[in-house]
Amino acid sequence: TWTPGNIIEDQVAAIRAQVGDKQVICGLSGGVDSAVAAALVQRAIGDQLTCVFVDHGLLRAGEAEQVEKDFVAATGARLKVVDAADVFLGHLAGVTDPEQKRKIIGREFIRAFEGAARELDAERHIEFLVQGTLYPDVVESGGGTGTANIKSHHNVGGLPDDLQFALIEPLRTLFKDEVRALGAELGLPEEMVQRHPFPGPGLAIRIIGAVDRDRLDLLRAADLIAREELTASGLDRDVWQFPVVLLADVRSVGVQGDGRTYGHPVVLRPVSSEDAMTADWSRLPYDVIAKISTRITNEVREVNRVVLDVTSKPPGTIEWE
Numbered sequence: 217t218w219t220p221g222n223i224i225e226d227q228v229a230a231i232r233a234q235v236g237d238k239q240v241i242c243g244l245s246g247g248v249d250s251a252v253a254a255a256l257v258q259r260a261i262g263d264q265l266t267c268v269f270v271d272h273g274l275l276r277a278g279e280a281e282q283v284e285k286d287f288v289a290a291t292g293a294r295l296k297v298v299d300a301a302d303v304f305l306g307h308l309a310g311v312t313d314p315e316q317k318r319k320i321i322g323r324e325f326i327r328a329f330e331g332a333a334r335e336l337d338a339e340r341h342i343e344f345l346v347q348g349t350l351y352p353d354v355v356e357s358g359g360g361t362g363t364a365n366i367k368s369h370h371n372v373g374g375l376p377d378d379l380q381f382a383l384i385e386p387l388r389t390l391f392k393d394e395v396r397a398l399g400a401e402l403g404l405p406e407e408m409v410q411r412h413p414f415p416g417p418g419l420a421i422r423i424i425g426a427v428d429r430d431r432l433d434l435l436r437a438a439d440l441i442a443r444e445e446l447t448a449s450g451l452d453r454d455v456w457q458f459p460v461v462l463l464a465d466v467r468s469v470g471v472q473g474d475g476r477t478y479g480h481p482v483v484l485r486p487v488s489s490e491d492a493m494t495a496d497w498s499r500l501p502y503d504v505i506a507k508i509s510t511r512i513t514n515e516v517r518e519v520n521r522v523v524l525d526v527t528s529k530p531p532g533t534i535e536w537e
């Protein structure tokens with residue numbers, strides 16, 4: 217019978233058999249899949265695993281800390297952090313085209329991960345790479361599903377020939393909710409295990425316009441408020457994802473405090489979905505929306521307007537870029 221405990225036992229035995237006494241690397245993104253895969257491999261082979269976290273500076277408030285502190289505390293994993301925010305922001309400066317942003321982030325991500333892998337490999341020869349591939353990913357990449365790839369989604373992969381590792385994919389037969397159950401059983405923090413999906417390019421594709429530190433800070437502050445209020449309302453599980461989008465190149469007039477302001481709007485984009493292929497806008501209670509709107513306009517400087525996205529997918533995508 218399927219229980220998280222059984223799966224862990226089976227996988228631990230399989231990973232030990234596959235790896236022997238060799239060394240393993242795993243990239244952490246802050247997401248559920250890579251965290252659970254890493255925790256599982258850590259459970260199996262302990263210190264033979266080194267995790268690598270490329271911090272591209274595009275995560276939401278608290279997410280880098282979650283990886284660096286909470287994940288490490290929960291698993292005891294050895295973690296190498298690459299602080300690459302300056303590099304990413306440097307390359308992204310002035311770039312407004314969504315696909316261009318994705319290309320830059322994908323390229324720099326591989327570059328940073330590769331650099332860390334090379335350093336590590338020099339220290340201790342690495343033979344295996346852990347990937348948090350799930351069953352739906354396996355089916356999707358098997359082709360023949362007839363779904364068009366309309367955005368270039370990025371993943372770790374495409375490593376150069378002289379840096380080839382054998383893959384360990386302990387989640388290959390599992391669905392998302394099974395992975396969450398496994399993560400909980402492995403002692404990962406609830407906020408990590410229940411996290412909504414979040415795109416690899418991070419907040420860069422939720423700033424409509426060029427990305428810079430100030431804009432990221434604005435968006436982080438607004439996003440944190442939306443997440444806090446959604447959680448407070450008890451509706452986290454009713455929503456698939458809740459992107460908050462900064463219309464950085466749009467300004468509108470407002471009146472705040474003593475005077476006229478000329479600030480930016482943010483868009484709330486809560487959606488309900490089964491698999492992200494189609495989605496509907498979430499009918500969140502108006503009280504929750506109102507609370508978020510009031511708090512954002514009161515607490516986030518330069519934001520003087522909050523709008524709600526009421527578009528389903530299709531025709532809209534979940535993300536704005």
Ligand code: XMP
Nearest residue numbers: 368369370413414415416417492533534535
């Ligand atoms: P869209 O916006 O196409 O998003 O409706 C569908 C799902 O994919 C996520 N998404 C991405 N994930 N890299 C990722 O890893 C990307 O470039 C990317 N673009 C969109 C999005 O958050 C949603 O869950």
